[in-house]
Amino acid sequence: MKISILASTFLLYLASLPLANSLAVMSVDLGSEWMKIGIVSPGVPMEIALNKESKRKTPAVISLRDNNRLFGEDAQSVGVRFPKQAYGYLLDLLGKKVDHPLVKLYQKRFPYYEIVADPDRGTVLFKHDEETFYSPEELIAQFLKKAKEFAENGAHQPIKECVLTVPGFFNQVERRALLQAADLAGLKVLQLINDYTAVALNYGIFRSKTFNETSQYVMFYDMGASSTTATLVSYQTVKTKERGYVETHPQATVLGVGYDRTLGGLEIQVRLQEYLAKKFNDMKKTKNDVFKNPRAMAKLFKEAGRLKNVLSANAEHAAQVEGLLDEQDFKLAVTREEMEGLVKDLFERVGKPVEQALKTAHLTMDVVSQVILVGAGTRMPKVQEYLQKAVDRELSKNINTDEAAALGAVYKAADLSTGFKVAKFITKDAVIFPIQVTFERNTEDGLKVVKRTLFGLMNPYPQKKIITFNKHVDDFSFSVNYAELEYLPADEIVNVGSTNLSEYRLKGVAEALKKNSGDNVETKGIKAHFTMDDSGLLNLVNVDLVIEKTVVPSVEEEGTLSKLGSTFSKLFGGEEEKPVHEKPEEEPAPEDNQTDKERTGKPAADKKPPLNETGGKNATDKETPKDTKPKVVTIKEPIQTSETVLSLGVLNQKQFEESTKKIEKLDKIEYEINRRATALNNLESFVIDIQNKLYEEEYTRAGTEAEIDKIKAMCSEISDWLYDEGSQADADTYEKKLDELHDLTNELFSRVWEHKERPEALNALHTMLNHSQHFLKSAKNLTKATNPEKDVFTEVEINTLEKLINDTTDWRDNSVKEQNQVKPNEPIKLTVKMLMDKMAALDREVKYLINKIKMWRPKKVEKPAEDKSGSGDKNTTENEENVAEEETVAEEETIEAPTVEEAVEADQAPTEKQQEDDHNEL
Ligand SMILES: *[C@@H]1O[C@H](CO)[C@@H](O)[C@H](O)[C@H]1NC(C)=O
Ligand SMILES: *[C@@H]1O[C@H](CO)[C@@H](O)[C@H](O)[C@H]1NC(C)=O
Ligand SMILES: *[C@@H]1O[C@H](CO)[C@@H](O)[C@H](O)[C@H]1NC(C)=O
Ligand SMILES: *[C@@H]1O[C@H](CO)[C@@H](O)[C@H](O)[C@H]1NC(C)=O
Ligand SMILES: *[C@@H]1O[C@H](CO)[C@@H](O)[C@H](O)[C@H]1NC(C)=O
Ligand SMILES: *[C@@H]1O[C@H](CO)[C@@H](O)[C@H](O)[C@H]1NC(C)=O
Ligand SMILES: *[C@@H]1O[C@H](CO)[C@@H](O)[C@H](O)[C@H]1NC(C)=O
Secondary structure, eight states, rough: OOOHHHHHHHHHOOOOOTTTOOOOOEEEEESEEEEEEEEEEEEEEEEEEOOTTTTTTEEEEEEETTEEEEEEHHHHHHHHHHHHGGEEEEEGGGGGBTTTHHHHHHHHHSSTSSSEEOOOOOEEEEEEESEEEEEEEEHHHHHHHHHHHHHHHHHTTTOOEEEEOTTTTOOOHHHHHHHHHHHHHEEEEEEEEEEHHHHHHHHHHHTTTGGGGGOOOEEEEOOOOEEEEEEEEEEEEEEEOOTTEEEEEEEEEEEEEEEEETOOOHHHHHHHHHHHHHHHHOOOOOOOOSSOOOHHHHHHHHHHHHHHHHHHHHEEEEEEEEETTEEEEEEEEEEEHHHHTHHHHHHHTHHHHHHHHHHTTTTOOOGGGEEEEEEEGGHHHHHHHHHHHHHHHHOOSSSTTTTTTHHHHHHHHHSSTTTOOOOOOOEEOOOOEEEEEEEEEEETEEEEEEEEEETTTTTTSSSEEEEEEEEEOOOEEEEEEEEOOOOOOOOHHHHHHHOOOHHHEOOOOOOOOOOOHHEEEEEEEEEEEEEEEEEOOEEEEEEEEEEEEEEOHHHHHTTTSSSSHHHHHHHTTTOOOOOOOGGGGGOOGGGOOTTOOOOOOOOOTTTOOSSTTTTTHHHHHOTTTTOSSSEEEEEEEEEEEEEEOOOOOOOOOOOHHHHHHHHHHHHHHHHHHHHHHHHHHHHHHHHHHHHHTTTTTHHHHHOOOHHHHHHHHHHHHHHHHHGGGGGGGGGHHHHHHHHHHHHHHHHHHHHHHHHHHHHHHHHHHHHHHHHHHHHHHHHTTTBTTTTGGGOOOOHOOOOOOOOHHHHHHHHHHHHHHHHSSSSTOOOSOOOOHHHHHHHHHHHHHHHHHHHHHHOOOSSOOOOGGGGOOOOSOSSSOOTTTSSSSOOOOOOOOOOOOOEEEEETTTTOOTTTTHHHHHHHHH
């Protein structure tokens, strides 16, 4: 109901106008417990892709048992019986070493897995059996591949591009690990989107008409399986001028974020599981400790999950597991109060993310117009009670947010792909782990470590930043790291992991300076250009030495003797090879737009081809040779930079290839299993189908006794075989048997078919002969002899048709007679194919003559206007109807969220209120 209204509303927004070659795109909202998939395909509004069981979400569980890989509910079933062979809650294991607190927590919750450290990276590996290990990337890649399969089934076409959701608190390493998993799955990730941003986007697109320039503030409170997030988002309309004119677009801006990485439904479920286990032990039904039995614990885990959900709605429920341990059943009544008693401390944590979100946004609750609940965890009455206390207002529970992240993400995917035109909705995310640049500088007091904030807390992104080093005259290095995390709770600081990200070494600084020395030269420093892209990834784009050169036109110095050309080429350092990277978009903020400063290029609008060398300087200067006013030109000298990754790296090339192979092998096994199942099914159904048919009159009539006996024998033979040894055969064998059966039955089947189809074909021929006869009659009146005014046809033509009609009629009569003389179970004399051929011949002939009528023109031109086919007369002025209409496929505008650039002066006092400035620039 609600969903369908939304879906139809959506049609308005996602005009879903497929542009040329548009391909479907998808989103994957991979949580720790569920996977949801959104798709947009040409002409279809965005929707949720269904899984194998036609459900809208799939448990994020993968099982690998005896090389048989299963997903979702199937995998969960395997997990209950063979806990070690089914993996779930994997997301939080990405990009972490085995000693990370979250990995330790995982190991504590699921003690039956053997987790070892990757020998190269120290990251998590599941020891599956003696020879096999799986990394979280590999397992998650297989989810994503499966998601792709579901999406392709839903869209009925191949899909390659996607947007993936990612928890907002994922750091650089975790984000890169997820991207690598997608890479292993063969997906092209258009963007990673923070889950809360996707939810906020989805909320916004259905309400964009209600936004105006005044901000509206909405808080999203998302308690999922393993974590909880509160996000404060503002909605307003903003004016952009990207296409050269002012447009107004709705925008969602993330202003504040608070989170708790371990607060969620899973922790409650684990506590319930432990409680049930303890109670079972207390019952002393067996001597064995239930805690030591993985299978029993897996059963209790599942039951605890069920219990938790039921107790959200009911005050009391009985937990029940048959044959839990040593064939002992377990049954225990649990009240909601009892459950709540187990997790009292968790409720105390419910309000914390809200406080943190408000604090980081520098806002208070009274500006917030709505608090929207997201995630299954928020269904618990006690959670709502505590949350309500924290936000001090009614909660909006009536909005279906279960699929909001998947839908928001697929909207983004449609926006980013070239194939769709969607109503623009800008999203602005915010940095929650500030990033700083650290380097050393020589001072009078010796070496001093300097730190500069690059991306401050809640800096909006995507954004570009430039940091300028003014004092360095030689090679140096700087590092980039997380900093200013003190605003986070202590355990969350630990969860962020290593704060060191990368070290960058610059080479050739002195040479670059030397090359550009002189009285007319002013060094503007070494500028390092960073971006925080839409996916929340930090990149160093390039590093340049920036020099301003004052150039006085040469008239005075050289007199009029020398030609301008050579002078200028020297002046501009034309002798050296200077590959200047043309990167117009990096041009710093608009304040630089000053009088005579040279600019290497204006943002995109300027469509001039990239110029060589120091870009276009010569043009301006040469054209004003008489002008003796000094000019300032800017030269950018690229500085060679090498990066050393200090945080956890991604899989290297070799590991990546090995992982790819490992997954391909499993894909192949799965494919073979499916192929075998299909082949078996095809064979079985064909045997049953024939066995039934052989008793139908149609078949008994068309087959000889011997023939039918032979088929019956083979069917029962195969049927017996299938119940016996054949039940274990491989796909090839099934396919071969099916082929043999086809060979044996082909003749009979085709005879049946012929007998069945012949009457209809004869009818068709009959009708056609009638029409032809009719046509012939009229045609005879259009010959020279009969109709001198309109002599369309020649005698020969008339005769040919008449003969054809006569012959066909004769042939038909004879053939029918002949066919009637043979028994139904004898080879066919008159086939449907023969009848079709005769019809085709007649058809050809008549069509030819009809065409001749159309083309026919009286010998004398009477009224050219009547001419419809436009062959003859040229006098009808410009009759150009046939000119192909020019296809006007709108060039899809790349919708880029406006980026803000900001220069951070590294060697000067840090500008105060940097953060406020950033916000102001928005
Ligand atoms: C913006 O919308 C809000 C709520 O819909 C309304 O109260 C306010 O008056 C509007 N402001 C303007 C400037 O239109
Ligand atoms: C940049 O220069 C253009 C053209 O001279 C001018 O119209 C514009 O106002 C300038 N912008 C700024 C920020 O100075
Ligand atoms: C630019 O440089 C390229 C390669 O160095 C050269 O082939 C090309 O002719 C140059 N173009 C101009 C306009 O100088
Ligand atoms: C310099 O000027 C010449 C002549 O106008 C032109 O062909 C060439 O492309 C220019 N080079 C640059 C780098 O602008
Ligand atoms: C044949 O054509 C003539 C002239 O158009 C017409 O008068 C006559 O009725 C036609 N005869 C038949 C049998 O159609
Ligand atoms: C076609 O058959 C008719 C009647 O049987 C006959 O009068 C006519 O001559 C035949 N035409 C040709 C071309 O064989
Ligand atoms: C085309 O026809 C018009 C009117 O019938 C006539 O005036 C004109 O001369 C003709 N032009 C040619 C090129 O025949």
